């Protein structure tokens with residue numbers, strides 16, 4: 769059996785906006801938007817993995833806050849969690865994605881409505897639509 773995989777994604781927040789990143793691969797999700805992140809490696813905490821991944825993918829240093837409400841289990845052996853984060857230094861740029869953009873509550877809701885978020889991230893997107901509306 770293969771080892772269980774844990775993926776951590778970042779709800780990167782600045783004021784009333786959140787960062788979303790447009791996937792470049794694989795084909796099924798290319799062009800769709802996600803909360804950026806990646807696999808937690810052996811010996812790392814989820815927060816450490818998120819700091820590393822967002823540095824690799826976006827060229828920023830983040831501080832990591834509380835987890836979002838729901839974990840996602842798209843298939844056996846794969847769990848995704850998301851954590852709030854704030855940029856400590858750097859300006860995000862798409863090193864591994866097609867593009868990055870900041871969205872407010874209405875813009876994030878529009879991405880969800882248009883089917884332009886990756887399916888795994890829909891629950892988190894809904895949670896953040898509600899949270900960003902309060903900011």
Ligand code: C5P
Pocket residue numbers: 775776777802803804805806807848886888889
């Ligand atoms: O980004 P990466 O390819 O390393 O992600 C690992 C796995 O987690 C992939 O299956 C990807 O589709 C999934 N993922 C996701 N939502 C995210 C980040 C990753 O479904 N926000």
